[in-house]
Amino acid sequence: xxxxxxxxxxxxxxxxxxxxxxxxxxxxxxxxxxxxxxxxxxxxxxxxxxxxxxxxxxxxxxxxxxxxxxxxx
Numbered sequence: 663x664x665x666x667x668x669x670x671x672x673x674x675x676x677x678x679x680x681x682x683x684x685x686x687x688x689x690x691x692x693x694x695x696x697x698x699x700x701x702x703x704x705x706x707x708x709x710x711x712x713x714x715x716x717x718x719x720x721x722x723x724x725x726x727x728x729x730x731x732x733x734x735x
Contacts (some may be wrong), residue, residue: 664713665708666706666707666708666709666713667684667707667724667725667728668684668704668705668706668707668716668721668724668725669682669689669691669707669712670682670702670703670704670721671684671693671699671701671702671704671708671712672680672688672701673695673701674700674701675685676692678693678705679691679692679693680693680712682705682707689707691707691710691711691712692710693712694710694711695711695714696712696713696715699715701726704713704717704718704721
């Protein structure tokens with residue numbers, strides 16, 4: 663099973679890369695598939711690639727559901 667999770671962009675980097683975070687865990691990911699990305703945006707992350715922007719409210723609901731299922735903190 664594959665899982666894509668919402669993460670928040672904390673820094674835009676050169677070469678279509680960005681720092682994202684989730685519960686204090688920071689990763690550098692590719693943003694080549696997402697246009698007009700800004701710090702604070704939420705994106706759906708899968709295997710190191712931001713796939714699409716996601717509405718902040720939807721991101722929070724998804725993270726709450728994952729936490730209640732014991733999948734995410």
